Amino acid sequence: MIVPYHKKAGEVEPLDFFRGSTSRAIETEVLMDRQKALDFLKKHLQQENIIKHLLATEAVMGALFDRIKEGEREDWIMAGLLHDGDYVAAVPHELQGIKVSEMLEAEGFTVPESVRYAMAAHNAENTHVEPQSKMDWALFCADSLTGLIVATALVRPDKKLASVEVGSVMKKFKNPSFAAGTRREDIAFCQEKLDIPLDEFVSIALTAMQKIAVDLGL
Numbered sequence: 001m002i003v004p005y006h007k008k009a010g011e012v013e014p015l016d017f018f019r020g021s022t023s024r025a026i027e028t029e030v031l032m033d034r035q036k037a038l039d040f041l042k043k044h045l046q047q048e049n050i051i052k053h054l055l056a057t058e059a060v061m062g063a064l065f066d067r068i069k070e071g072e073r074e075d076w077i078m079a080g081l082l083h084d085g086d087y088v089a090a091v092p093h094e095l096q097g098i099k100v101s102e103m104l105e106a107e108g109f110t111v112p113e114s115v116r117y118a119m120a121a122h123n124a125e126n127t128h129v130e131p132q133s134k135m136d137w138a139l140f141c142a143d144s145l146t147g148l149i150v151a152t153a154l155v156r157p158d159k160k161l162a163s164v165e166v167g168s169v170m171k172k173f174k175n176p177s178f179a180a181g182t183r184r185e186d187i188a189f190c191q192e193k194l195d196i197p198l199d200e201f202v203s204i205a206l207t208a209m210q211k212i213a214v215d216l217g218l
């Protein structure tokens with residue numbers, strides 16, 4: 001039985017083990033486990049953009065945990081990284097977020113109940129699994145925001161996350177015709193459900209994504 005995230009994974013920033021630091025034994029163990037999670041994603045998801053979205057969401061979830069500190073950090077990161085692992089044509093919309101846990105377990109991963117629930121609830125509109133915990137809401141609210149931040153970067157002259165500011169994302173947020181597919185109402189729940197003002201929520205997500213800009217190709 002493989003546990004994708006060692007209990008002590010929370011001690012290590014996702015960026016650190018993504019880069020493959022092996023300076024400490026614990027990081028080696030985490031790296032191997034996370035590598036298996038990445039291999040799972042690469043095996044099932046054909047589109048590079050979805051994998052980048054998952055890396056972005058992983059980073060944002062880690063940063064949100066650091067702000068909110070409820071539950072286990074490795075669960076938040078895992079839910080962020082894997083939540084769209086079943087985003088393939090063969091899986092109907094109403095099962096997206098649910099099926100991924102079955103797929104992971106079929107390949108020997110252990111999916112904690114809280115992670116299973118958060119992944120199902122991120123697609124509440126279709127799965128009818130309602131977000132409840134802070135982790136559920138963090139994933140629900142962050143999911144669409146990563147795309148808005150990427151879209152904001154792509155209209156900068158240098159197309160780099162480094163030149164994106166919170167104010168520019170907020171401006172794009174208030175312009176519904178920009179990246180029209182963004183579920184702005186989902187993002188805005190951060191205020192009511194996480195007690196985080198929208199501009200702070202954007203700031204947390206933007207900073208987290210800027211730290212992995214190289215991995216996101218931005």
Ligand SMILES: [Fe+2]
Binds near residue numbers: 053057083084143
């Ligand atoms: Fe997603």
